[in-house]
Amino acid sequence: MGYKIAVVGATGLVGQEMLKILYERKIPVSEIYAFASAKSEGTYVEFGDEKIKVEKATVDGISKADFALFSIGEEISLELAPEIAKRGTIIIDNSNAFRMNPDVPLVIPEINPEDLKNHKNIIANPNCSTIQMLVALNPLHKKWRLKKIFVATYQSVSGKGKDAIDELLTATSSFLKKEDYSPKVFPYPIAFNLIPHIDSFEDENYTREEMKMVRETHKILHDPTIKVSPTCVRVPVLRGHSEVINAEFEEEFTLKEVFEVLSNAPGVKVLDDPSNRVYPMPLFCDGKDEVFVGRIRKDLFEPKALNMWVVSDNIRKGAALNAVQILEYMINNK
Amino acid sequence: MGYKIAVVGATGLVGQEMLKILYERKIPVSEIYAFASAKSEGTYVEFGDEKIKVEKATVDGISKADFALFSIGEEISLELAPEIAKRGTIIIDNSNAFRMNPDVPLVIPEINPEDLKNHKNIIANPNCSTIQMLVALNPLHKKWRLKKIFVATYQSVSGKGKDAIDELLTATSSFLKKEDYSPKVFPYPIAFNLIPHIDSFEDENYTREEMKMVRETHKILHDPTIKVSPTCVRVPVLRGHSEVINAEFEEEFTLKEVFEVLSNAPGVKVLDDPSNRVYPMPLFCDGKDEVFVGRIRKDLFEPKALNMWVVSDNIRKGAALNAVQILEYMINNK
Known part of the structure; x- marks a missing residue:
């Protein structure tokens, strides 16, 4: 059956x-x-x-x-x-x-x-960027309640489909050969460049991609009071989105507790051992199911906030x- | 003479x-x-x-x-x-x-x-990342007093010198030809990848590059109370550093005032017209003197905070x- x-x-x-x-x-x-x-x-x-x-x-x-x-x-x-x-x-x-x-x-x-x-x-x-952010944040939110999220994304071209992957490869190859290449998928050349513009612009000069991260967070966590401050950027990476996240919580926590919670969280894999150069990178998340979390640190000035770096395969978990x-x-x- | x-x-x-x-x-x-x-x-x-x-x-x-x-x-x-x-x-x-x-x-x-x-x-x-951040923020700080800075960097390989530029070009070329390439300058392959690790790791798992942005901001602005929360990331861009910045101020402001202040600020050039796809990008800042600022938006939830995207040639102004x-x-x- x-x-x-x-x-x-x-x-x-x-x-x-x-x-x-x-x-x-x-x-x-x-x-x-x-x-x-x-x-x-x-x-x-x-x-x-x-x-x-x-x-x-x-x-x-x-x-x-x-x-x-x-x-x-x-x-x-x-x-x-x-x-x-x-x-x-x-x-x-x-x-x-x-x-x-x-x-x-x-x-x-x-x-x-x-x-x-x-x-x-x-x-x-x-949306892909929302999924990986919330898979990483929700286990912490359940313990200490999210108050505010700053997020800067580093989004691979695959989010825009096969043509975008071809465009990055072709544009890169043309760049190396010093040949001209006119972008078709992206508004500007993406090879060796960054484009701070994903999806169309909405009111207040936020992009729709950015607003998705705000609205979807509220809907999924059932809490429209969480402050989300996103900036979405396209980077010359083929597959895998990355995010710098600063999250502020209502309650206090220790870094040890954060590691414990994330290490036991469904769908999350902690890769965080700086002295051995262990941290997530998009090149190594390709084809994997997990949301990888690393560079976990307490905010230096806000005792109830932390910084982290979250990477996941946008085509799979995203x-x-x-x-x-x-x-x-x-x-x-x- | x-x-x-x-x-x-x-x-x-x-x-x-x-x-x-x-x-x-x-x-x-x-x-x-x-x-x-x-x-x-x-x-x-x-x-x-x-x-x-x-x-x-x-x-x-x-x-x-x-x-x-x-x-x-x-x-x-x-x-x-x-x-x-x-x-x-x-x-x-x-x-x-x-x-x-x-x-x-x-x-x-x-x-x-x-x-x-x-x-x-x-x-x-x-440090290069500090310079472009503060050239953009100081004119606003003088009017409304900075309270807190959240910054995620997108740093080009040129910050690590000529060998790093060669490594990105060679590694990219090898990747396209599906040939092996062992990184020498960077700890991991940088072609089509992101590395959330610049300079050595210090206490609290912040990198020295990140701590420079904190300490230098305090020294240059003569104010050790400004909260700086940095994450520094190496991106496969040849030249030009980019930064997502969320800045919170002590006093209220309008977006119109921010545009006025930045448009008249020394060393700053505002490139911000989303409907015409005008925003700064590292590929186009190469060899230029200015710190380019775009994607200027009020924070959606904090009336005294704003988001922006700051790009500059790290070898020149940086x-x-x-x-x-x-x-x-x-x-x-x-």
Whole structure:
């Protein structure tokens, strides 16, 4: 026995990783469907040793599934998901389309799986930068209550898909050969550069990426009073997002307690031994499931605050893995 | 008429930039001397159209100069500078050797040139990350008094010299060709990676680079009560350091006032027009004198705090230019 599962956006970076993780984690699958936009129709994707033919994403097609994991972009999610949900398929959507919808649970399984019980067939997967930040902070929040978060991100190009990875590689190669290269995916050259601009600009000159970190934190932790101050920056890294985080809590703690809590926290791996040069780095998180935490230090002036450095594979825990974990939780708690 | 000026560490990145800036800014030079470690003796460096023969750095040699700009590393500065200073040459030292010495002024000419009057022939140039942070923050501090600074750095490899630039280029090229490359300058591969470790680790698991930003801020602003919370990260960028800064002030301000103050601040250039994709980026600050400030926003929850993104050429304003500006100030205020 198993479930009919559809991956929608199956040819993208996240979609392919979803298929890989569904297989790796032995999710009980009776049928697997791969959907994508019209231009990928008829191509094949892998699921274990099988080749799956990609179908065009339609309401009728996707509604065959019990569960549909969407990672096909906000517009198509908005267009297709409501009708598919109405027909009884449970959708776990990786886009921004429904995240702030009060009828849609926004879930990190390590943090708020109980929110799943009120779903109306659409569940939202949070933004990659939010997921890794909160997986690292929530265990501390549960003990000492978060008051304020400053976060500066160092986001890899893979957050923008396969074309962005190609652009970084091609642009870098052109730079080394002193050839011209015109960026197409990013607004400026990303090779050997930093771009402090991810997603569109909203009010108050914050980007939508930054505002996602604020709003999603409030929704996931059920606490709109937590002060979040984010700045999001694109860096010339292929895969893995990194974050400098300063977190201030309501109550006092010792550094020893922080290490204890994080070492036992679900989904977290502490890599923190400076004298042996042990700290997380994006190059070494590729393909791994954990949120890696290092450079853990007390703030020098605020006794209730700490600094840390958090790295995770944005395509796995930041997207595909979190979605599959939601699915897993729902199957196990049916 | 002019001054006898020595550049000590003349073959390094900063030393060569010092020579370039001394020439560009038409510093009145009667004699120019180039000194370096023994291994560069007899090579040549450029000063305008002239070729200058490099001499081995010795007390006797350097003492011929009225002013000596040092950028030869902490150890040699500690060894040579005190005796040279005793013989009457005024030293402007770019290393960490004397920065926290109470007898040594630590000066950013836009901020605390008055500290120069108490010098005892040694003046220290601050750390690159500190300089660009304070050039951007001091004009605001003067109006609303800084209370707290949270800073995450994105530091280019050039801060570690020419070998580090070569290592990033070679490592990147090897990565693209899927060839192995063993890092020599950095503890880990820097190509397409981030390393949250600059300089050695001190107490409390802060790096020395991070502690410089704390201690130097207190010394330059004459205020040890300002809370500084730094995390320093090396990024795969060739030249130009970037910083995410959240600054909290004692008094209230409007965003309009912040733009006015920064637009009129010495050494600062505001690049901030998000709707037209205008913000600073390290790729475009190379060779420029200014500290570029953008992404200026009020903190979403703290009415007396703001976020900003600060970029500057670490070899120019972060090192060589600041040293030459100190020299210029001393010549003009003799």
